[in-house]
Amino acid sequence: MTTRSEREKAQKLNEQHQAILSKLLRQEDNKYCADCEAKGPRWASWNLGVFMCIRCAGIHRNLGVHISRVKSVNLDQWTPEQIQSMVDMGNTRARQLYEAHLPEDFRRPQTDQAVEVFIRDKYERKKYYDKEAVAAAPVSITSTACLSHFKFWFEQIKYKLAGFLLFI
Numbered sequence: 001m002t003t004r005s006e007r008e009k010a011q012k013l014n015e016q017h018q019a020i021l022s023k024l025l026r027q028e029d030n031k032y033c034a035d036c037e038a039k040g041p042r043w044a045s046w047n048l049g050v051f052m053c054i055r056c057a058g059i060h061r062n063l064g065v066h067i068s069r070v071k072s073v074n075l076d077q078w079t080p081e082q083i084q085s086m087v088d089m090g091n092t093r094a095r096q097l098y099e100a101h102l103p104e105d106f107r108r109p110q111t112d113q114a115v116e117v118f119i120r121d122k123y124e125r126k127k128y129y130d131k132e133a134v135a136a137a138p139v140s141i142t143s144t145a146c147l148s149h150f151k152f153w154f155e156q157i158k159y160k161l162a163g164f165l166l167f168i
């Protein structure tokens with residue numbers, strides 16, 4: 001059983017997370033799906049740190065949770081860890097990372113089938129991935145799998161979230 005103050009705390013945290021997500025969605029690149037560029041994405045892959053449309057979210061789900069972890073921006077509850085991942089990455093940075101070697105004349109696919117091939121190439125086969133950029137990624141992205149870093153990392157999240165909230 002949860003106490004009233006615990007519920008209030010959880011609600012407050014949820015409101016803070018929603019405010020951060022709304023703010024992120026107002027950034028230029030986050031106004032379009034990271035994969036097909038459809039307008040107004042309302043879904044996200046929190047481990048990849050990208051915002052996307054409902055169609056691409058469905059394709060991401062099919063990739064499996066070892067590649068992409070999908071959440072609704074508005075309908076799901078978010079943890080500080082998941083929010084931090086979106087703050088650290090976002091569509092601009094993800095494009096630099098996952099589309100680094102996309103050919104200049106590449107035309108973004110639009111049919112469901114072609115989009116799925118593109119998404120699998122992009123995240124599963126990492127066909128366009130910038131391997132050198134990983135070394136420069138923030139600590140919180142590279143150490144998410146490492147439990148021994150978790151406590152330290154969680155302190156960093158709280159610190160970073162506090163800093164981030166000051167700018168809202």
Ligand SMILES: [Zn+2]
Pocket residue numbers: 033034035036037038052053054055056057
């Ligand atoms: Zn899309």
